[in-house]
Amino acid sequence: MRAPIGFRVSNARKSLKISQADLARKIGISPSYLNLIENNKRDVAGALLQRIAHELNINIDDLTGEAESKLLSDLEEIYADPLLDSLPFQPDEQRNLVAQYPASAMAIARVHRAYAQALEHADSYADRLRSDPLLAQLLHQVLSSITAVRSGAEILEDVPDLGEAERRRFVDAIGRETRSLSDLARNLIGHFENASDARRSVSPAREIDDLLIERENYFQSLEDAAMGLRLQIEAGGGFGMTTLTRLLEDKFGVRVVVGGKAPGRGTDFPGQYRFDPPSNILWLQGASTLATRQFQLARLFGEMTAADVIDREMASFKLTTEEALRLARRALGSYLAGAIVFPYSQFLAAAEAAAYDIDALRQHFNASYEQVAHRLVTLRRRGEEGIPFGFLRSDPAGRLTKHFPLPGLLLPYSGHACPLWAIYGAFRTPDVPVRQLVQFSDGGRYLFLARTVQRRSAAFHEVPVMASVMLACDVLHVDRTVYGRGMNLADSAADVPVGPSCRLCTRADCTSRQEEAMGPSGSVPAMRTALVPDGFTLGSAP
Structure with a gap:
């Protein structure tokens, strides 16, 4: 998704009380083309962006909107959450929100991160309940102690003719079980606290990613x-x-x-x-x-x-x-x-x-x-x-293990990216660079360059560890690289149509789709629709 550069140009121009016609004349383009730029319908970079920044007397970094691009990427990932499938989002809703109400967009991103953190903790505790033998043993002991205390209390309550010695014996047993139960509860709380200390953040790696992006x-x-x-x-x-x-x-x-x-x-x-x-x-x-x-x-x-x-x-x-x-x-x-x-x-x-x-x-x-x-x-x-590059690394299972995003290019933080990306195709031709011109549904065009890397085995029985690394840059810079030679960069017909990931991709006709994309409220999910219509019955007329 494009960063809202056009909105920033429009806001800066209006604050200086400059008309579209005057600014267009000064930067050497037509008013209609400037109107497309300001409505974020045309990409702008290089010398033209520098001329715009000069005429508006603002820093070029304030126009490129790298921080906004990261926020847009966060919102794209949030809006792709299956929980939000039924909401009727408009195509440019995220971009308009970032451009016009950046604080609200940041609030949504922070709230979703808190939600993801809570979900992570819930999943973690569920995993522990299912698989931790010590936790299962502690819970069994707690249940046994509660059962013993309840049995003793019911006898004391329901049997009025108990002798003093027998009553004292049941009271002592209840005392022992409650002290044991107190110790078990303390151990159980400590067990959870020790586990949660290591899980206080939803993802320490995500914190580092955010830090590197900020710097x-x-x-x-x-x-x-x-x-x-x-x-x-x-x-x-x-x-x-x-x-x-x-x-x-x-x-x-x-x-x-x-x-x-x-x-x-x-x-x-x-x-x-x-x-x-x-x-x-x-x-x-x-x-x-x-x-x-x-x-x-x-x-x-x-x-x-x-x-x-x-x-x-x-x-x-x-x-x-x-x-x-x-x-x-x-x-x-x-x-x-x-x-x-x-x-x-x-x-x-x-x-x-x-x-x-x-x-x-x-x-x-x-x-x-x-x-x-x-x-x-x-x-x-x-x-x-130098040329601004994005970076990705994937393991053979397709899981992304390292990444540094490029402003304007949506790179998933985790999980799997689009299966058509060169980072996965590189595994089919180990040790051979794979170059790929791609085009996203918003019109953004990028060069992807991927190659496998392999850690050498120390012994015969050791399985070699392979990964694939990929660099990505905007098509505007490709002619500065050796990888652009022989490519007709002006012709986009040969570009590979891709998306960031299936959940974030709007290409309904993609034959490589593995998951449904976000859809408007009330839409019928074609991938999950039965081949036989719901109303079909035996004997129905053809």
Whole structure:
């Protein structure tokens, strides 16, 4: 869905008391075309958007509406909730709400998030009730104690001729059972509290996503720190594993071990790398690639040397859970490592020179495909921007495991995206880049570029782990990339018609649809309609 740039242009123009004809003449377009722009029926970008911002004397970022695009994406996901199927939403309702009543749109988004959080907690407790053996045992003991207390109380109440000794025996039994019941209730409450502490947020990962979007996935303080660290590494003997290994040992006493058994807590979730603070050992799996080793060495060196910079960034975050804080620190460490391995200005110049050829860049910087793709997303420095990219990663089951959205492009936060996207098609041709020009139902056109990445197996019995990563950019920027060569970008007839996901897609004629889309109140859901009409009976006339 388009961001409400047109509404912002219209509001800014009216506040300056400039007519449509005057503004159209100054920016070099017809009044009728400006009218289409202001009604959000035409995309506007590049030089034209800059001329409009100049004539209206406002910052171009105030027109592009990146914050509004994120809010629009949130509303699209909310309105696709099956609970809201029966409501007769108008086609432009979300966009108009964001443009005219942004506070109300934000309120809806926050209320829905609170609802999702409550639903998550309810599902969590339901799962625990069904599958937690300790919880089942505690509940059984509570029920047994209540039954014993009730039986004793009924005997005391219904049998008037009990002897004093027998009455005392029943009273003592009730006392014991009630004390036991009190202890059981305390244990039960503690069991739930311990579980809910880890589930206080509906999704810590969602909190991190929101944080990265708010910062445009760019952290100037980390870029500055990375520049100094890179110079320090190069002065120590040139950038690479040898220098990083020596600096870690000389400055921090860290010993780098490749292969063998992971240090620390046995073999629980060793992954491809692990840092064990008690032994001061950075362990790297023997099957890990040189790109992974270099990146993790740079990450540990950055986290240890620039810990104060990371701490200052962390202090500015408003995160609600310990898990979110842990994920945020991990994300900042990875960002810092990326900025060390790919110095901003040097990497941007190389990307422009190579026309954003990811394979050429990975060879130039001795990095992995995913590392290069992720760094491309962070080229958002004011006055020194690269092409704006969105990023997605999917596992073989189609579940989205990492994402950074692009303003104007609706990327699902979780679950599955449109089955026609290149991110899924890449699994059919492993290790081969797949490019795809797509068009959404609102007319937005994008280049999708996907490729599989695979973690090498450490042994014969270990199943290789594969994923697919995808970059997405607006078609306006495709001619700046090597991937646009040979494509007729002016002809949209060959575009693949797609949607964000089945629930959010309005293409009723899509043969790949797996779920029904949102429909107006009273509409008949074709996918769930029986082949035989409801009124059919044996003997009915044809």
